[in-house]
Amino acid sequence: MSQSLDEITLQLKRRHRQSRLMKWLSMGALGLAGLFLVFFFTDMLMKGLPAFQQAQIQVKAHYSEQASKMPPAAVDEDIRDLVSRGWLRLIPRQIQDQPKLLGTTRTEWVLADGQVDQYLKDHPNRLSEDARARVDEMVAQGRAELRFNLRFFTSGDSKMPELAGIMAAALGTVWTMLVTLVIAFPIGVMTAIYLEEFAPDNRLTQLIEININNLAAIPSILFGLLGLAIFINFFGVPRSTPLVGGMTLALMTLPVIIIATRTALRSVPDSIRHAAFGVGCSRWQVVRDHVLPLAMPGIMTGSIIGLAQAMGETAPLIIVGMVAFIPDVGGTITDAATVLPAQVFTWSGEPDRAFVEKTAGGIVVLLAVLIALNATAVLLRRKFERRW
Amino acid sequence: MQTHYLLTLFGGALSIMALSAFFLGRAKAARERSAGRAMSAQPDQYAWFAVIATVGPALTVAAMGAFLMLLLQARLATGYLLTGSLAIAAFGLWSGMRQVRPNFHARRAIERVIRWALVASASISILTTFGILISIVFEALRFFQLHGLWDFLTGTVWAPGNSFLSAAGRGGDSQSAAQFGSIPLFAGTFLITAIAMLVAIPVGLLSAIYMAEFAPRSVRTIAKPTLEILAGIPTVVYGFFAAITVAPLIVDIADHLGLDASFNNALAPGVVMGIMIIPFISSLSDDVINAVPDSMRQGSLALGLTQGETIRDVVLPAAMPGIISASLLAVSRALGETMIVVMAAGMRPNLTANPLEEMTTVTVRIVAALTGDQEFESAETLSAFALGLVLFVVTLALNLASVLMIRRFREKYRVNHL
Amino acid sequence: MNRSSPGEPLTHNDNAHHELIIRVRDLDLWYGESQALHGIDLDLYRNNVTALIGPSGCGKSTFLRCLNRMNDLIPSVRVKGSVEMEGRDVNDARTDEVALRRLVGMVFQKPNPFPKSIYDNVAYAPRMHDLVSRKPDVDDLVEQALRDAGLWDEVKDKLKQPGTSLSGGQQQRLCIARAIAVRPEVILMDEPTSALDPISTATIEDLMDRLKLQFTIVTVTHNMQQAARVADYTAFFHLGEVVEYNDTKTMFSNPATKRAEDYITGRYG
Incomplete structure (x- = not known):
């Protein structure tokens, strides 16, 4: 009546093959996703790391009367086109600030032109044959080299790639995040406390819940349209500022914080609440003194x-206009500003190829910060993880 | 900087009043208590009540006043408003102090206030949704007054080029000057979304199947957070990657195959968007597959079915509502994704099914309309809100459908963490 | 326990067949470091109902799952000793456990119908196994299995409804129908009635009585009356050992060991 074990085993061959195929x-698929991750990070690092170096050349700088009026005169004609015009432009100011300099000639390492930089990094560039030969000669003499690009981390935006830096954008990010956090954290935590600990289970509460889930996926x-129409056009919050940017992002971050806080509150077992009620605490005292402290690590992680x-x-x-061109570092929450990702966006639109590496460099910094933040969150969770 | 100065003054005065409310209230409560009367709350609680009575109404009045001023465009002197608020604060201080008496339940009063503060916080999320809706709907309606809804929904030419002329009343026949037929934009959006889904759903779902059904525990604990890194990468970075690395790659490959591809082809943003969405699908699907009760698998295996058959015919059908929910959420995400397409897709509306051609999307046009130099009233600027309205409606529908799906799954298997 | 020489039946029951179908010898099983089964010897006879009884945690379910290698699904489990069926060792690396499970079906403690229609719940596995392919054959097989499981009259008008729409007792009979539809030799039942009401339990007990004409049934139960009612043989497990194995009548009227007697008379368990 039944088939024997051997017969069945034989029949199963094909089906086992299919099963294995599914496994492989x-x-x-997982390998593909992992491979992509590796490819992506390698690509970004390869493109971005050169931004942390910048070509400098050694020149004789003549701080002469003529140079203070016509900066290019400060260097010899044969290397005039190899020096950064941005550096040249600063010469009159330098002479003004330090009158002692006037009339002296110094041998200095100065910023090279962006094209020289690209040439030294073997990237495509617009340098003429003749200029390339001169750069090669200077390299041979040890008068041109790639050095660590401190300016990239300390200066603001510029139209000249060799001068452009991320500091202004980084500061804008800090201000914007501060505004976001100050608004979103208390409101988010309070909303979660209400929904989890106080709210009656009725239609309205369910509506709020669905609404929060929906906001998280909009x-x-x-949110930008809301910021533009309501914050800027209606309330008159100044455009392009960390204030309006932070407010907009706060509304976006709110659902994330609410959902994380609710999860954290829910993981505090009811026995703790019952114990606190048992010693005569009011609902708010239970939340403030017993539930919140236990849920705090989860709330922090989520935030x-x-x-x-x-x-x-x-x-x-x-x-909301936070893609402003901000050459100077500084400014407060009501001054026009930009943020790191927006800086990346503006640079990526620059036609000059030297900006490609600046863009990627900005991305590397941004990713480093984000990974550090997420790692902190993971560590925090590991450290305080508690199983009830 | 007159207002600045006034505001500082107001803040300072209010803080001083709040402080004095706190100390006066506590002192009075302490006096009463030391006089031997049984108080229904602690002195600190009376003190806090006094503070709330002082600051709360004053701030409310100040905020409402400011809002009214804004709404009526009335330039009522800020000074009057702030002085009025301070007067209210003084009255609040006085009445708060009067309440410091034995039979007043200060703690309950405070907790009522806290409760209302919590309710107010919770209502912000509702207000946000309304805010989005209102800000979009009003401007969109203004747009539809200029250009008909029907033309917008069925037109196949998007050429906002001369809209500023018609806005200035000098465009003559506005139909020939500017056209706002949104079909090419939606076609582009859907094509790019479709490409993204073609990448994300198979890779994400198969990864989830591997992690949940085949992988040893150690692989799973590493693979899941690693995949989620993909979701944490900012979209602007993906956009750069799509434009600088992937698009030229696709052009090269197409060239080899004898095909002609634009550098702004739809394939590059589509594929990169798909990669970005992989973890959305894999993570949620992994959770859902794990939530399918083990008894289901055992029932199938005990009938002599292979692991592959068990997964295909028993586990996946059981997890289907969750997987569909994840996919709907992913589609909604792809439709609204902005930076990748702004940086890697084209600007030119193009009604075509060829993914190697340049095409544009709804979000690209929204950004283009709002970052140009037009004044706010121009039809092109307003068109951004009309596009935003459609985007809002579509994503809202997808999100709600997704929520309903996951609820069905949750009820079926009584899992709460999803 | 009284150990006979290998090959000899371990117990005697004059009323039943004595054709050996599964022979277990010296079976040890570990969960990681802790040993759950100690040197189990047991013979199972064709077309009989064998009940495994004993206090919870005594290893009876674990033993049951050795018979169709469901324990393979738990990574930390290690098995030693032999489970012989059709003259080959079930635990042998060359034995395909998937093939084995077709000969040794299983019904679980909690009914676990697939998220499919009642019809597909039964038809799914036979179709996959190529037992039937033509639609009328499948229909016949589904009807036969549902009839054998005593469910046909209750569901014949709603075959397209999901299996989960049935009541608990019906679901369990659906799971039995599902198991017998693939024509196994042995059906393992892991406390099949413990999640059911008394009436459904009685139905399933009757069912076991009828099914043993076609199949060999091994059931785990901690309901001793049930064992006494349905089983031809009963094995008493305690602390991972078989303390006593005998025909049911002897086991319940005149147990050979003190431990079995204590358990049966309710002194512990």
């Missing part, structure tokens, strides 16, 4: 992740 296919650009998400956001900030 699914493993391959395209970020729509950091939410903040990291907001930090990488660009689209809504473009809409």
Whole structure:
């Protein structure tokens, strides 16, 4: 009546093959995703790391009367086109600031032109044959080399790639994140406390819940439209500022913080609440003194992740005008500013190829910060993880 | 900087009043208590109540006043408003102090206030949704007054080029000057979304299957957070990657195959967007597959079915609502994704099914319309809101459908963490 | 326990067949470091119901799952000793456990119908195994299996409804129908009635009585009345050992060991 074990085993061959195929296919999919991750990071590092170095050349700088009026006169004619015009432009100011300099000639390492930099890095460039020969000669003499690009980390934006830096954008990011956190954290935590600990289970509460889930999934650009129409046009918050950017991002981050806080509150077992009620605490005292402290690590983790998400956001900030050109470092929450991802965006649109590496360099910094933030969140969770 | 100065003054005065409310309230409560009367709350609680009574109404009045001023465009002197608020604060201080008496339940009063503060916080999320809706709908309606809804929904030419002329009343026949037919934009959006899904759903789902069903525990604990790194990468970075690395790669490959590809082809942003979305699908699907009860698998294996058959015919059908939910969420995400397409897709509306050609999307046009130099009233600027409205409606529908799906799954298997 | 020489039946029951179907010898099983089964010897006879009884945690379910290698699914499990069926060792690396499970089906403690229609719940596995392919054959097989499981009259008008729409007792009979549809030799039942009400339990007990004409049934139960009612043989497990194995009548009227007697009379368990 029944088949024997051997017969069945024989029949199963094909089906086992299919099963194995599924295993290999699914493993391959995961591998593909991993491979992409590796490819992506390698590509970004390869493109971005050169931005941390910048070509400098050794020149004789003549701080003459003539140079203070016509800066290019400060260097010999044969290397005039190899020196950064940005550096040349600063000469009159330098002479003004330090009158002692006037009339002296110094041998200095100065910033090279962006094209020289690209040439030294073997990137495509517009340097003429003749100029290349001169650069090669200077390299041979040890008068031209790639050095660590401190300026990239300390200066603001510039139209000249060799002068451009991320500091202004980084500062803008800090201000914007500060505004975001100050608004989103208390409101988010309070909302979560209400929903988790106080709210009656009725239609309205369910509506709020669905609404929060929906907000978490709404395209970020729509938050930008809200920022533009309501914050800027209606309330008159100044455009392009960390204030309006931070407010917009706060609304975006809110659902993340709410959801994380609710999860954290829910993981505190009811026995703790019952014990606190048992000794006569009111509902608010139970939450404040017993539940919140236990949920804090989870809340912090969620907030950091939410903040990291907001930090990488660009689209809504473009809409509220935070893509300003900010050459100077400094400014407060009501001054026009830009943020790191927006800086990346503006640089990526620059036609000069030297900006490609600046863009990638900015990306490397941004990714480093984000990874550090997320790692902090993970460590925090590991450290305080508690199983009830 | 008159207002600045006034605001500082107001803040300072209010803080001083709050402080004095705290100390006066506590002192009075302490006096009462030391006089031997049984108080229904602690002195600190009376003190906090006094502070709330002082600051709360004053701030509310100040905020409402400011809002009214804004709404009516009335330039009522800020000074009057702030002085009025301070007067209210003084009255609040006085009445708060009067409440410091034995039979007043200060703690309950405070907790009522806290409760209302919590409710107010919770309502912000609702207000946000309304805010988005209102800001989009009003401007969109203004747009539809200029250009008909029907033309917008069925037109196949998007040429906002001369809209500023018609806005200035000098465009003559506005139909020939500017056209806002959104079909090419939606076609581009859907094509790029489709490409993204073609990448994300197979890779994400198969990865989830591997992690949940085949992988040893150690692989799973590493693979899941590693995949989630993909979701944490800012979209602007993906956009750069798509434009600088992937698009030229695709052009090269197409060249080899004898095909002609634009550097702004739809394939590059589509594929990169798909990669970005992989973890959305894999993570949620992994959770859902794990939530399918083990008894289901055992039932199938005990019938002599292979692991592959068990997964395909038993586990996946059981997890299907969750997987569909994840996919809907992913589609909604792809439709609204902005930076990748802004940086890697084209600007030119193009009604075509060829993914190697340049085409543009809804979000690209929104950004283009709002970052140009037009004044806010121009039809092109307003068109951004009309596009935003459609985007909002579509993503809202997808999100709600997704929530309903996951609920169905949750109820079926009584899992709460999803 | 009284150990006979290998090959000799371990117990005697004059009323039943004595054709050996599974022979277990010296079976040890570990969960990681802790040993759950100690040197189990057991013979199972064709077309009989064998009940495994004993206090919870005594290893009876673990033993049951050795018979169709369901324990393979738990990574930390290690097995030693032999489970012989059709003259070959079930635990042998060359034995395909998937093939084995077709000969040794299983019904679980909690009914676990697939998320499919009642019809597909039954038809799915036979179709995959190529037992039937033509639609009328499948229909016949589904009907036969559902009839054998005593469910046909209750579900014949709603075959397209999901299996989960049935009541608990019906679901369990659906799971039995599903198991017998692939024509196994042995059906393992792991406390099949413990999640059911008394009436459904009685139905399933009757069912076991009928099914043993076609199949060999091994059931785990901690309901001793049930064992006494349905089983031809009963094995008493305690602390991972078989303390006593005998025909049911002897086991319950005149147990040979003190431990079995204590358990049966309710002194512990």
